[in-house]
Amino acid sequence: MQVLKVGIIGYGLSGRVFHGAVIKGVDGFEVTKIVTSDPVKKAQALVDFQGAEVVASAQEVMDDPQIDLVIVCTPNTSHKPLAEEALRKGKHVVIEKPFTVTLEDAVELMVVAKEMNKCLSVYQNRRFDSDFKTLKRVINENRLGRIVEFESHFDRFRNQFKGNAWREDAHPGSGTLYDLGSHLIDQALCLFGLPNEVYGDIRSQRRGVVDDQFEVILYYDELKVTLKAGNLVKEPWPRYMLIGTEGTFVKYGLDIQESALREGAIPSKGQWGQEPEPLYGILNTLESRETVISEKGDYREYYQAIYESIVNNAPLPVTAEEGANVIKIIQAAIESDRLKRRVEL
Template identity: 45%
Template structure:
C-alpha cells in the first residue's frame, strides 16, 4: 500500500486538463501534478508555477517518476496515447470518450490487464448534482418502476466555431462523441445495457462539418430511454424528464461545477457543488407537487477511487468495460442513423 502521493502527468492542457483535472489534482493529497505536455506553457504556469511543462509525450512516458498519465487530447489521440502510456508501464485515465471504437477499447483493456495497470475513463458526470439526486430518487423507489427516462445536454451555438477540433470532420469529433458519452454512461449506470438502439444523428447548422444533433433511443424490456443533444436549442435548460409507476420528476439546469471551475475557484471551497434553489427539480406524485433539493455535486470521489484502485487494489467505479459499452452504444447509434433502422445491442 502506497503512502506517498502518485505523480501525475497530463497530456494536454485545454478545457479538460486546465479546468477539470488540474484543480482536483492540486487539492487532493493523494496526487501530485508534476508535468504537463502542452504548447501553452503560460496557462500551466499561471495555474501553478511549480508544474514542469514538457514538449513531447515521449519524454513524459519515458519519465520513471510518473505514475499516472491523464490523456486530455482531441478524441482521435485518446487510443494511441493511452496505448503508449500503458506500454510504458503507466496507469492511465482517459478523457471521455474512452476510445472511438470498441476494437480500440478491447485492445486497451487487454493491454492494461497484461501490464497489471489501471485504465479508466473520466466519466465525471456520474458525480453531477442532478445525477446523484436522480440516483437517490430511483434507489429510494420514489418514482416506482421507471417507464421512460429522458436526458438532455443541449446548447445554443448557431455559428460553427472556428479553430477547434470538435467542429472539424475527423474521427471522434462532433456532438455525439463530445456529449454522448455523458448521457449514455449515465443511462448505462442506471439501467444496464439495452436490448436495442435507434438513433438519428445529423448536422443542423449551416456550414457544419460534423454532427451537431443526436437523438438516441435505448430500449429495454420494461422501459425506454431517450438521450438528446443539439447545438441549436435556444431554451436549453431542460435536463431530465423521468416517468415512473409512482410519479414523475423533471429537472432543469446544468451542474454548476464546470462554471465554478472556470472561475478559478478550487474544489476544496466550502459548499462546493451546491446548486441554487432555482435549479432544484420537481417531483409529481399522488401526494401532489414537491420541490426536491438537489444533492451537492462533487467530482472528488472519482479521483479518490483512482488512487484506491492503484494504491490499494480496490475496485474501479468507472470500469473500463463500462466505458467500452458507452462506445458500443455510440457505434450502434451511428449505424442506426446511417441505415435508418434499429440495431440490436450486441457486445
C-alpha cells in the first residue's frame, strides 16, 4: 500500500483532535512533520506521533520534498496563503473549515489547485456525523413526503469568553458564523443545494467583539431552511427538525465522536461512532411514530476518501467548489444582516 507523507500545520484542537487523532486510524498515511511553536503543544505532538519531527515554521513543511499532503489547521486568515504555497510546492492540501475568509480567496485557490493538478479539499467532518448520516437516510427513504421545512441547530452554553481564543478576537473570519456556521451551511447545501435567497440575523449576545449567535435562513422554491447557533443556550433545542407533507423527523444531541476524540480516543473498528439509544431520533408519520436507529458516524471516511483521491484519482469527499459555496452563503448572510433583508445569490 502506498504511504502518503503528511505535514500538519497547527497543533491546537483542530490539528491534534480532529485531524491528527483521526488520521492515526486510517491506513496509508504517515505524519512526518508537525508545525507548532508552542512548547506544550510540541510536547503533546511528540507523544502523539513519536516518529514525527516537530518544527516551528510552516516553511519546513513546504520545503520538504517527501511530504505529499499538507493539512492546514491554523487561524482562518492564514488558510489562503499557506494553502497556496503548499499547492505551488506540489503538495495536495486539506484545509480545516472554513475554506477561506472570502469567496475571492477561495476562487484563487481553486485556480492554483487546477494549475498545479493537485487535490484541494475542505475538512467538513460533520458530513460524517452519525446524526447527519441518519438524516440523509430518512430523506432518501422518502417517508416524510415532500420536504417543506428543515431546521438545524449547533448550540452551546458558554456565557464566558475563552482566554486567548483567536475565534473570539476581532479578526476577519472570526466568530460563530464562520466557525459553527460552516458546518450547518455545508450540511444544508449537501442536502438541498444552493438556495435562491439568503437571510441573515447575526448578533453578539455576550457583547463581545465578534458574533456569537446567528440565524441564517435559506429560501428555496418550496423549502425553507433555518440554521441557528448560539453560545447562550442552556436547554438544548433539537439538533435537527425535518418537516414534510407526511410527517416529521426530530433528532436531539450532538455526534459522540468529538467528545471521544477530545478524551484521547483513537477511531477504531467495532462501536466507534455508534450513538447510544437515548440519542436516537423520532420519526412521526401518517403511518407510525417510531425510534430511528442512528447510522454510525465515522470521520475516518473523510481521510479514506482523500487517500483514494490522491492515489487513485477518485472523487474528493469535499470539493473546493463546495467549500467556496459555504463562503458564498456566509458572505450573503453578512450582507443580508447589514441590509436587514433577504439577498439573492
